[in-house]
Amino acid sequence: MSLISIRNLEVRHGLLQAVRDVSFDLAKGDVLALVGANGAGKTTLLRSIAGAHLPASGRILLGGQDLTAVPSHKRIAMGIALVPEGRRLFSQMTVEENLLLGRTAGRQGDWTIDRVFDAFPNLVPRRHAKTGHLSGGEQQATAIGRALMSNPDILLLDEVSLGLSPLVVDRVYAQLQSLLTSGTTIVLVEQDLSRAMSVASRVICMLEGRIVLDKPTRGVTRDQITGAYFGLHRTNTGRTAS
Amino acid sequence: MRALANDISIERWTRSSRLALSTMGAVLCLLALAPLVLGAGAVDRMTALFVYVILAAMWNALAGYGGLVSVGQQVFFGLGAYFTIRLADAGLNPFLSLFAAALITGAISLPLSLFMLRLKGGEFAIGMWVISALTHMLVNLDRLIQGETGTSLISLNVYDSSTRRAVIYWLALASMAALLGALFALLRSRTGAAIQAIRDNEDAAAAVGVHVIGTKRLLFVLAAFGIAVAGGLWLASATTFQPKTYFSVQWTAYMIFMVLVGGIGKFEGAILGAVLFFIIETFFGALGVWYLIGLGATAVIFSLYLPRGLWGEIERRFDLQLLPVGYRLKLPGPTKIQWKQ
């Protein structure tokens, strides 16, 4: 049974149509890697699933319940948490305060401040530091921790490795590893294709707002994804994507 | 009309706007003849209408195009009147004093703009109010004004009352026409494109190379000058000067009401708003306090439910532009795309 269903979703930024006719289903425990070039619509898709951006048409169903018009602050109470692109921490507040804010929705679950500090030990000495003063890796850990504090069923991770050095990315992914196996459904936007493939069970590739590839990770080759990524399958239609 | 590919063309005039402009010219000519037929009271009321149109157009230039909402514009109204008194007292012809006073006020607004335009949004709005309150106090210190008692533009007494009334009327009409014309020309010029770009998105305008501060300063000084002319005209028509009346925030309330109801950022909107305000005042002004409550409530309602004002709605529903300051794209077929907004 699918946990969340996206049906014919269309999302606009003014006149620009960022997401076009996107449909897919996720089951509990799925780890989906969402890939695609810049501007393909990945971030917009995640933001509209989280409720930060309302779609122009289409539906989002969570366990059969229609979420399309539900505002973001209620969706997190229903179990959808987004780790936004660029982390978007409250920079004037401390790590602890940011984590406490993650608890606002009041969902029951295992995640506590202590468990977040266990999962991200690099945050322990920074507990009372303002997040504006943290390193990129520490900020990313805080952002993920803040989302986990809401005990989500579905965790949306937008470009968690953006702006981090490869070493720090390794650490963030190592910390995510336990989460990946815990049964939480995860949608991961990741530029690093091999890293995304290594953790995901399924991959969706977007191009100009549409899904151009949707396959289990096991049954897909790197070349297929690269082809979809650049829109190479369409060259015979006379248009080339740059 | 400039032709582009595929039968698309850019037009700056429409048939209705050409008609509107010639009608306006004709109306101005008719209005110029009005003192010959109208009674004294009607002439005075019409003078007030012209002053309102000036006030609305100037506040609109500042807020609607420059994005600068000020609740202290009464400072220029008061200064225009004050300097007129001062200059006339020094022996200058009162009518000349009026325009010299506006020039002085405009000149003062330039250094003031260096300072005030660094404020944003609400801080600019109330900051201007503080400037006005301070200026009011300083004007009160002038012995000639005798504090809140005030004084009169005595030198006007050399003219007999009917000549005086007609001259003030013509001056008000001419000032209104000239200020509207100047604003219209400015908005249609190259600078006008910059002004409208700022109105639509200040950051984006700056990013494409619009000199934002310089353009805003131009609007600030123009508004100061225009409102000072209005203040001088009001003084000439009322002859008495009491600082409290001229530096009253009520003037800004009127400006806001007129522009908000007419259509903020619409050239025609300010004129429409002034005419509506004039009519409302004529019929309901006698209600006193309830009239003021009505004005405030109307402003609140328009800001919430019709922020584009009446003209904005008319323009949207009927695709009507009488005094076009923008460009519009004419596509083949019935659809028209509005370039601005």
Place this chain on the structure above:
Amino acid sequence: MIDTLIQGILLGGYYAVIACGLSFMFFVMRIINLAHGSLAVASGYGLWLLASKFGIPPFAGLLIVLPVMAAVGWLLQRYLLDRSARGGALLPILTTFGLAIVIDNLLFEQFGADTRSLAPFIGSLSYDSWELPGGIYVGKLAVLMMATAIALLGGLQLFLSRFALGRAIRATAEDPDTAGLVGIDARKVNAFAAAIAMVTVGIAGAFLGMRATFDPYSGGPQLLFAFEAAVIGGAGSLWGTLIGGVVLGLAQSLGAQFHPQGFLIGGHVAFLLALFARLFLTGVPIVSRARIGKIRLFLRSKT
């Protein structure tokens, strides 16, 4: 001279009380409420009405007026400001200005042009004073106002840093969009913040009536004082408000020594000097944060 200085400093307590609500609303919602002064005056009239018609002394009257003010704040935010803020940053200025006109004239319609005061209803508090060594007298009311200002600002500070709702308010102030993503209902939080701000406005209205007289059109000047104190202290900073209030009170008291009109002139000049110093010496544009927010919004909408 020392006497003047002490009076000026204590007067700052009143300005801090009336400025803190204005500053707080600006900090949270980025709205400057132009009806701020008028609402304070309205609360003064409320207390006056309770005292003169029903014999309820002003301090007890606050138990009625403050909850009403909180409700007014909630409704104001929910039904007026929330809607008008969606139309851009400039619209709330017009909405609240229109509201100020409505309130002022309704008060005039109800209570007429007479000036009123709460002083007759608070017994000797309005003129009693303590004598300090050196023959200096400090008014009990002035001290009470200063103490209230400190308690109010301290209480707000504590609330913002220690309570979940306070944290939610800070988060919403910094980034309402992301606040939604962590589960905060920004509209509700803003309405709470407006309710809190209006409670402080209610207290300010009480002090206004106790220390001086007011009439239906006193709202404008009170708004200017609140604004001046808030800007001198750095808009949006809580303790800055106290400093701003004290600076304003001092400037006015000193100004009054030189000229009968110097009271107001002194305050306005101090405000302009403070503004001048901040604009040209530090070079920091006052609402730089709002601009960063805008740029962030702009960047975000790219993908």
